[in-house]
Amino acid sequence: MKNLLTDIARQVVDSPEQVKVNEIDGDQTIVFELSVAREDLGQIIGKNGRNIGAIRTIMMAVSGKIKKRIVIELVE
Numbered sequence: 001m002k003n004l005l006t007d008i009a010r011q012v013v014d015s016p017e018q019v020k021v022n023e024i025d026g027d028q029t030i031v032f033e034l035s036v037a038r039e040d041l042g043q044i045i046g047k048n049g050r051n052i053g054a055i056r057t058i059m060m061a062v063s064g065k066i067k068k069r070i071v072i073e074l075v076e
Helices: 002-012 038-045 047-062
Strands: 020-025 029-035 069-075
Touching: 002 020, 002 029, 002 038, 002 047, 038 047, 038 069, 047 069
Parallel strands: 029 069
Antiparallel strands: 020 029
């Protein structure tokens, strides 16, 4: 899951080497803290939040396999 999120984020941004994902695993929830370069935040969020919304939708679809809720937080 962490690798999937990292790969998706690296394809969207201009500085893929600065993409970092921190995983916090709970009982019923997994929180992914996504950190990108400051100038790439706009590309990850997208127009009207469409890019981050699409990324969250993909991750939610994959989360059905592990039966846990996934939360993606953008960290500056």
